[in-house]
Amino acid sequence: MNRKRILVIDDEASITRGIKLNLEALGTFEIRQVNHAPDAVQSALEFKPDLVLLDIVMPEMDGGEVAARLREIPSLKDTPIIFLTAIVSHEETQGGEAYIGGEDYLAKPVDLGTLVQAINNRLIN
Amino acid sequence: MLATMAVSLGMVLVVAIVDYLTGLEISVALLYLVPVCWGAWFGGRNAGLFVAAASAAAWLIHVMLLCGFIDHPWVLAWNTLTLGVSFALVAVLMATLALTQKNLEATVTKRSAKLREEVIERRQAEEQLRQVNAELQQAHMQLIEAAKMEMVGRMAAGVAHEVKNPLMILGMGTDYFLQHPVTSEAEAMLLQDMKDAVRRATHIINLMLDFSKPRPLHLVPEDLNTLVENSLDLVRHQFLKQGIEVVRELQADLPALPLDRTRMEHVFVNLFTNAAQAMPAGGTLTVRSSLQEVSGGSSDPGCRVMLEVEDTGPGIRPEHLPKIFEAFYTTKPPGQGTGLGLAIVRRILHIHGANIVLGNRSEGGARATLTFNPTPKSLP
Structure with missing residues (x-):
């Protein structure tokens, strides 16, 4: 079975580790973790993800900048990105009031069910 | 005037008869001064002079009746003239006195009326001053409260960001273990408890974030009664479960109010849920809407739409009332209230230009009174 590749970019290794462990346990995803934002583009080029999970607030380079760099690469410009953020509440994530370029975003802490649903929605669309 | 003249001339006649009856030996001529003074005082100078002449x-x-034609008519004429002139002088004097007194009375009456008007004006000014002072104090309190809330909000946003990442780690961990078989019932319960704890902490953090960074209002003309009905629908199951009866006293044809539907329903659901929590063994929830006129004295007179939410619970203890809207102040047992519910309710109402007052009913139970201005001057 062709597993979907998800690139998870967050400066907190314990978060990317938790996401990797959970999603890979489902058997339908292959996960690569990036905890150093400047390495994200290189990892994406190598990994060729079907979807990117991207934290917004990170040292050195924030999620918006990482997304912009990914969009500059022709092979990655159509890769869906789901932003993860700790600075908005669940209420703000509802009602289509996207803050960042019409992308999806999820408010931390997100539970596994919501995360899988959001990933599947983007992968189907 | 005629009555005064008639009385004066009557008195002159009586004195004349007395004078005649007492003869020449006893003089009562000075008694003529009584009708002269009377006439001058009450009838004025001309009346006084007329009575003086008559006297x-x-x-x-x-x-002449007593002595017939006397030997020295010039003496009689002289005596009559001096008497008449004396009476006339007294009449003029008395009339002048009466006029002065009347003028004085008029002046006093006029000044008293002016003084009364000044007293009324001063009282009105004092009342207006009191009201302005009360409004100023209220505005001052609101400013302090707003500054406090801003500080709490900033702190909440900072704390929320730092706490959400660890919560995400914990959540992912429990999600992972929940997907795998457990060795005992107790282990499953422990994992579920951990999951619930993460969910509860997340809920509180999200409330704090919403409180600190409210979304912009999406104001649309709304029918208050419709929003009340929608909100009642949302708590219907809880009310049924607890045996709570809902009494609606909603006035029809209320003016449309500029409201953010989602946030206003949040307010109503919060108030209804609080009422339900105050009546765990059932009771009656009364929702009453009305249109009322606010006039004189208020800095912003006009129509107001009022909404009252009443319950038949134990009411709010007086010592809790002053702090009930403060953020993180709760009267509920630990773990059952964040202390943000009513703070958010008041904040939402405030940004709508509306007001809320919480108190107790004399019959028992609590009452929340919400006041909406259909045409608010400006929104914060």
């Missing part, structure tokens, strides 16, 4: 004439007639 002198009466005196002359009584002398």
Whole structure:
């Protein structure tokens, strides 16, 4: 079975580790973790993800900048990105009031069910 | 005037008869001064002079009747003239006194009326001053509260960001273990408890974030009664479960209010849920809407739409009332209330230009009174 590749970019290794462990346990995803934002583009080029999970607030380079760099690469410009953020509440994530370029975003802490649903929605669309 | 003249001339006649009856030996001529003074005082100078002349004439007639034609008519004429002039002088004096007194009375009355008007004006000014002072104090309190809330909000946003990442780690961990078989029932319960704890902490953090960074209002003309009905629908199951009866006293044809539907329903659901929590063994929830006129005294008179939410619970203890809207102040047992519910309710109402007052009903139970201005001057 062709597993979907998800690139998870967050400066907190314990978060990317938790996401990797959970999603890979489902058997339908292959996960690569990036905890150093400047390495994200290189990892994406190598990994060729079907979807990117991207934290917004990170040292050195924030999620918006990482997304912009990914969009500059022709092979990655159509890769869906789901932003993860700790600075908005669940209420703000509802009602289509996207803050960042019409992308999806999820408010931390997100539970596994919501995360899988959001990933599947983007992968189907 | 005519009555005064009639009385004065009557008195002159009586004095003249007395004078005649007492003869020449006993003089009562000074008694003519009584009608002269009376006439001058009540009838004025001309009336007084007329009575003076009548008195002198009466005196002359009584002398002539008693003595007939006397030997020295010039003496009689001289006496009559001096008497008449004396009476006339007294009449003029008395009339002048009466006029002065009347003028004085008029002046006093006029000044008293002016003084009364000044007292009324001063009282009105004092009342207006009191109201302005009360409004200023209220505005001052709101400013302090807003500054406090801003500080709490900033702190909450900072704390929320730092706490959400660890919560995500914990959540992912429990999600992972929940997907795998457990060795005992107790282990499953422990994992579920951990999951619930993460969910509860997340809920509180999200409330704090919403409180600190409210979304912009999406104001649309709304029918208050419709929003109340929608919100009642959302708590219907809880009310049924607890045996709570809902009494609706909703006035029809209320003016449309500029409201953010989602946030206003949040307010109503919060108030209804609080009422339900105050009546765990059932009771009655009354929702009453009305249109009322606010006039004189208020800095912003006009129509107001009022909404009252009443319950038949134990009411709010007086010592809790002053702090009930403060953020993180709760009267509920630990773990059952964040202390943000009513703070958010008041904040939402405030940004709508509306007001809320919480108190107790004399019959028992609590009452929340919400006041909406259909045409708010400006929104914060």
